[in-house]
Amino acid sequence: xKWAHRLTFFLLCCNxxxxxxxxxxxxxxxxxxKGEIHFSIxxxxxxxxxLNGQWAFYANQLLNPDQLPAPTTYAQFPELWNSLQKKGxxxxxxxxxxxxxxxxxxxxxxxxALSIPDFYSAYRLWINGExxxxxxxxxxxxxxxxxxxxxxxxxxxxxxxxxxxxxQISNFDHARGGPLDPIFIGTNERLLRExxxxxxxxxxxxxxxxxxxxxxxxxxxxxxxxxxxxxFAAFCLAHSYRIIGSEDYLLHTVLPALPYWIALKLEYxxxxxxxxxxxxxxxxxxxxxxxxxIMHPVQYxxxxxxxxxxFSPAHIFTHFVFVNxxxxxxxxxxxxxxSIGAVLIHFRRNFNFSIGFLMLVFLMIISIGDSMGLWHxxxxxxxxxxxxxxFFQYRxxxxxxxxxxxxxxxxxxxxxQVKSEFLATMSHEIRTPLNGVIGMTGLLSQTPLxxxxxxxxxxxxxxxxxxxxxxxxxLDLSKIEAxxxxxxxxxxxxxxxxxxxxQLLEPKAIAKELKLLIEINADVPKQVIGDVIxxxxxxxxxxxxxxxxxxxxxxxxxxxxxxxxxxxxxxKWSVSDTGIGISKAIIPNLFEPFSQADxxxxxxxxxxxxxxxxxxxxAALMGGSIEVDSQEGKGSTFSVELPFDIxxxxxxxxxxxxxxxxxxxxxxxxxxxxxILIVEDHLINQKLISILLHKMGxxxxxxxxxxxxxxxxxxxxxxxxxxxxxxxxxxxxxxxxKIRNWGNLSCQPIIVAITANALHGDREKCLEVGxxxxxxxxxxxxxxxxxxxxxxxxxxEN
Numbered sequence: 001x002k003w004a005h006r007l008t009f010f011l012l013c014c015n016x017x018x019x020x021x022x023x024x025x026x027x028x029x030x031x032x033x034k035g036e037i038h039f040s041i042x043x044x045x046x047x048x049x050x051l052n053g054q055w056a057f058y059a060n061q062l063l064n065p066d067q068l069p070a071p072t073t074y075a076q077f078p079e080l081w082n083s084l085q086k087k088g089x090x091x092x093x094x095x096x097x098x099x100x101x102x103x104x105x106x107x108x109x110x111x112x113a114l115s116i117p118d119f120y121s122a123y124r125l126w127i128n129g130e131x132x133x134x135x136x137x138x139x140x141x142x143x144x145x146x147x148x149x150x151x152x153x154x155x156x157x158x159x160x161x162x163x164x165x166x167x168q169i170s171n172f173d174h175a176r177g178g179p180l181d182p183i184f185i186g187t188n189e190r191l192l193r194e195x196x197x198x199x200x201x202x203x204x205x206x207x208x209x210x211x212x213x214x215x216x217x218x219x220x221x222x223x224x225x226x227x228x229x230x231x232f233a234a235f236c237l238a239h240s241y242r243i244i245g246s247e248d249y250l251l252h253t254v255l256p257a258l259p260y261w262i263a264l265k266l267e268y269x270x271x272x273x274x275x276x277x278x279x280x281x282x283x284x285x286x287x288x289x290x291x292x293x294i295m296h297p298v299q300y301x302x303x304x305x306x307x308x309x310x311f312s313p314a315h316i317f318t319h320f321v322f323v324n325x326x327x328x329x330x331x332x333x334x335x336x337x338x339s340i341g342a343v344l345i346h347f348r349r350n351f352n353f354s355i356g357f358l359m360l361v362f363l364m365i366i367s368i369g370d371s372m373g374l375w376h377x378x379x380x381x382x383x384x385x386x387x388x389x390x391f392f393q394y395r396x397x398x399x400x401x402x403x404x405x406x407x408x409x410x411x412x413x414x415x416x417q418v419k420s421e422f423l424a425t426m427s428h429e430i431r432t433p434l435n436g437v438i439g440m441t442g443l444l445s446q447t448p449l450x451x452x453x454x455x456x457x458x459x460x461x462x463x464x465x466x467x468x469x470x471x472x473x474x475l476d477l478s479k480i481e482a483x484x485x486x487x488x489x490x491x492x493x494x495x496x497x498x499x500x501x502x503q504l505l506e507p508k509a510i511a512k513e514l515k516l517l518i519e520i521n522a523d524v525p526k527q528v529i530g531d532v533i534x535x536x537x538x539x540x541x542x543x544x545x546x547x548x549x550x551x552x553x554x555x556x557x558x559x560x561x562x563x564x565x566x567x568x569x570x571x572k573w574s575v576s577d578t579g580i581g582i583s584k585a586i587i588p589n590l591f592e593p594f595s596q597a598d599x600x601x602x603x604x605x606x607x608x609x610x611x612x613x614x615x616x617x618x619a620a621l622m623g624g625s626i627e628v629d630s631q632e633g634k635g636s637t638f639s640v641e642l643p644f645d646i647x648x649x650x651x652x653x654x655x656x657x658x659x660x661x662x663x664x665x666x667x668x669x670x671x672x673x674x675x676i677l678i679v680e681d682h683l684i685n686q687k688l689i690s691i692l693l694h695k696m697g698x699x700x701x702x703x704x705x706x707x708x709x710x711x712x713x714x715x716x717x718x719x720x721x722x723x724x725x726x727x728x729x730x731x732x733x734x735x736x737x738k739i740r741n742w743g744n745l746s747c748q749p750i751i752v753a754i755t756a757n758a759l760h761g762d763r764e765k766c767l768e769v770g771x772x773x774x775x776x777x778x779x780x781x782x783x784x785x786x787x788x789x790x791x792x793x794x795x796x797e798n
Contacts, residue, residue, distance in 0.1 A: 065164065095177060118151055145170040289342070552578070557575055581632040667697055677720075679703045707729045752771065
């Protein structure tokens with residue numbers, strides 16, 4: 001975040017410079033007195049000065065320089081005729097007048113210039129008897145007067161020590177007449193430079209508002225449709241016209257032919273719309289702070305003002321400016337209240353909003369005073385307030401976005417955590433009884449049974465195996481999506497894998513009177529390095545699906561080589577069938593989770609629709625891919641491309657010399673005499689494990705929970721403990737920690753976790769608390785026997 005702090009520091013420095021410039025330019029210089037002003041050339045070389053003060057004033061007269069009588073009346077310049085009328089001058093806001101000023105220099109001046117504002121009307125300016133500048137057409141009636149607003153900066157050709165200024169002004173189109181802003185005098189170079197700087201900064205502010213509005217509009221969909229961002233974007237876009245379409249009216253420098261009445265209407269409408277949106281922006285951020293009973297009447301009034309502005313001429317709609325002033329005062333009070341209330345709600349989160357909104361409030365105050373003629377707005381002060389308003393509001397919205405994004409991330413993490421906890425709970429709750437179902441069914445199948453009983457037992461075992469497959473599929477999908485699926489790379493024989501799958505699934509094919517064929521190309525390597533379990537899982541899914549969706553014909557498994565080098569081989573495993581096929585419209589979604597060809601497929605053939613999704617994700621995890629070629633009613637071919645490393649001769653020879661561990665051994669207890677404790681709270685699982693160990697020759701003890709286990713371990717030395725994890729009274733983790741912390745035991749037992757928790761990280765948790773090994777339910781007799789062999793032999797070595 002260093003860049004953000006540097007940007008903030010830079011902008012604050014810019015604000016300091018703007019404020020410093022504003023303070024400097026607040027100086028008014030020496031005033032005009034009785035229609036005259038005296039300058040020293042040294043003064044003009046150092047700064048530019050406003051020609052403010054008492055000008056000779058000829059109300060309701062349009063006088064040329066040769067027509068001026070001796071002055072008898074002086075009026076403050078600049079000051080609106082509305083104010084002069086209230087002071088007793090014989091002048092109306094709608095009318096015309098002439099001003100006269102003499103300027104004296106103490107020596108021949110350098111190249112000077114005048115910066116002349118728009119005066120809200122038409123004007124004509126003479127200097128030393130020659131027309132110097134004008135806006136529109138000055139006249140003594142609405143028909144003869146044509147207003148035009150464009151500030152002018154122009155160099156003086158006459159370099160005499162005395163300047164005689166005659167200014168004619170006429171106004172028949174605006175509710176406020178007369179001069180509002182001063183004329184500045186200074187060196188030509190200085191005034192042109194100041195004008196260029198002002199124009200550049202104004203256009204830059206205009207572009208910043210446009211960019212902020214467009215950017216926030218683009219950000220709006222990403223912020224969960226945050227209406228505050230949308231309203232601020234609308235405010236920036238609506239108010240952008242005010243920057244170039246009012247005050248100095250820079251839009252006329254770009255579009256000089258723009259009609260006066262269009263520019264004036266747009267100026268008022270943009271102001272009204274900006275205030276409507278500003279109220280809405282504050283409400284969207286803090287709906288509990290602003291009352292709709294206040295906001296809606298203000299907004300509706302501004303809507304009416306917009307309609308009046310659109311459908312009436314300037315000399316009518318400008319008279320409603322007093323309504324705007326009253327509403328602006330209400331807006332100022334509300335803005336201050338809102339800024340303070342926002343900080344009280346949450347200081348750190350709303351500090352930037354409050355500071356920025358206060359800047360907007362100050363802008364309103366300056367606009368009200370300037371419009372009423374109470375003071376003249378300083379350009380640098382206005383720019384300073386605008387810059388701070390945009391800067392702090394943008395920071396607030398950025399923080400608001402970051403905060404909402406943080407909340408969204410936290411919600412997503414919480415949802416993910418809930419999902420993980422749900423999967424862990426469901427895995428445990430389902431696997432625990434399933435362990436009893438599958439285990440007891442396996443034991444029952446080894447007892448003498450009638451043909452009918454054997455059929456029932458086989459059905460129970462098949463259902464239990466299918467349920468276990470579904471559970472494993474869901475857990476595998478969860479692991480892959482979480483990025484926690486790890487590959488166990490080891491040498492294996494591709495042909496052997498295919499033949500194992502053939503032997504495993506051939507009975508199902510025969511039961512449906514299907515041919516199951518194998519074709520292994522001669523160039524397929526005998527040994528490759530990969531995760532044989534995941535390869536087998538993919539092929540089991542594909543071949544199982546082929547058998548499931550084929551009613552007659554054959555299923556063919558083919559293994560071929562796509563590319564081969566000394567160290568790498570790219571194998572293609574193809575599973576073809578003559579089944580129902582898949583329509584072209586369904587294929588793009590075929591590998592999505594919980595997806596099958598159509599709704600009737602899941603009802604007729606059963607299944608979760610996870611197999612293909614998991615297979616494709618596993619293939620991608622191994623650096624491969626799965627493709628499908630199918631025609632509806634003519635069968636399908638699923639092709640899996642997987643890269644492998646080729647096993648060298650030495651590794652192959654070493655693998656061939658490895659002995660396959662023996663299966664269930666009834667005399668295992670004689671080879672590895674062990675005292676075994678079973679800690680399990682589930683009665684069926686207690687019986688299952690006890691029977692399994694009894695068939696291996698062991699007599700075991702049983703504890704129902706961790707507390708009972710501690711009592712038994714304290715009074716009897718055990719060599720091996722099968723420890724469940726989730727139990728009442730005391731769980732397996734706590735019991736293991738206490739056993740490991742006992743120093744009075746003659747020999748620490750081997751503790752093997754037996755748990756239905758089979759998610760990623762469960763094994764690691766068991767090992768961290770001091771357990772030696774881990775078995776997930778359902779338990780298989782071969783796994784239990786292998787645990788005894790592994791740890792029994794280590795016990796004997798020690």
